[in-house]
Amino acid sequence: MPTGESEGILGAGRAIPRQAGEISKPVAIEGERSEMYSDKVILSGSDAPDAHALPFVASLGFVSRRHVFSDCLCRATEAELREVHVSKLNDIQDVMAARPEWRDNLRLIVLDETAAETLDVVQARWLTRHSGAQFACAYSTPARAARLMGNPAYPDPLGSLFPLDMGIDGWVSVLKLCLTGHHYVSPELLARPAEEVPQEPDHAERLACLTPRESEVLTLVADGCQNKEIAARLELSENTVKLHLRNIISKLGVHNRTEAAMIHAQTFQQ
Known part of the structure; x- marks a missing residue:
């Protein structure tokens, strides 16, 4: 993975390589691909992480008290990333209270905007040091996400920010990028300062x-x-x-x- 600009389905975002941790024990993810998962993961050119670069087994945590990360989304993520086990948590305290063996396999924690805004930087950095887990924010409102870039948590430990509604192809591609030890920031956040980023359309x-x-x-x-x-x-x-x-x-x-x-x-x- 080259340092610098990331093209293809990810857009011209910033991808910053970091060393991912190693995991040794395999875990089987059960269940077959169903009709809800009709998309294929598309990564073009040199931006596509090597399939063997992903840890053989990794834990991914979605953190939100507002149920932003639906069961449907979690199933789709596990179906596309077979070597990744997905868990839903209410807050960072749930992560801290989890079994040590689960935390040892933790490679990525994806927060909603509220969780990212209230992230305890000290606890997050401790988790990063002890498990190698990276932190990301899946946002709904670009203006809030842009303000996070002025937060003490950015870019360490909160190194990646991407939209929640980017589509399943882009979603899986960015998660794979983060799981292989890189950061990704959406191009719309890099293009303009926070005060100029328009509000997300009301769905x-x-x-x-x-x-x-x-x-x-x-x-x-x-x-x-x-x-x-x-x-x-x-x-x-x-x-x-x-x-x-x-x-x-x-x-x-x-x-x-x-x-x-x-x-x-x-x-x-x-």
Whole structure:
């Protein structure tokens, strides 16, 4: 991985290489790729981390009290990064209280904006020293993320900032970049100072165009339910559920159900 500008699906962001820690014990991740994971990970040219560069087993923690990181997103992440085990935590104290053997395998902690803004720098640096874990923020509002770049936590230990709604391809690509020991900062944060970064568009307007039934389906998707379970809960056929999902994806202007679930999660965060 070259130092400097990162192109391709990641955009012209800053990628700063760091040494990733080694892990020795394998862990099997169960479950097969389902229809919600329709995208492929795309990395172009020299920006693509070597598949063998990832630790054979690593833990990744999503930290949020607002349920920003849905079960659907966690499943998609584990499905695309087979060698990574994903955990959801409420705050950094949960990380500190976790079993030492889990912390030893911890390679990346992704915070929402609120968790990043209140991050205890001393505790975070201790975790980085003892486990090699890096910290990142998945943001919904660029202005808040840009202000984080003036926070004492940036760039050490909070070295990466990227949008939560970047799409599953970009999401997995950036996580893979961070897990292989690099930092990534979204180009929109590097282009302008914090006060000039516009607010993220309100997704509530797009969600308002959904019918009540479509809203019910999307809520269950965001909770990690598959089509069969959604059909059973709503007493619909699976074909009807699929039709609702196609309409939801079209109305929200996204590519797949995972991106739709991200919009749902961000709206309730705001």
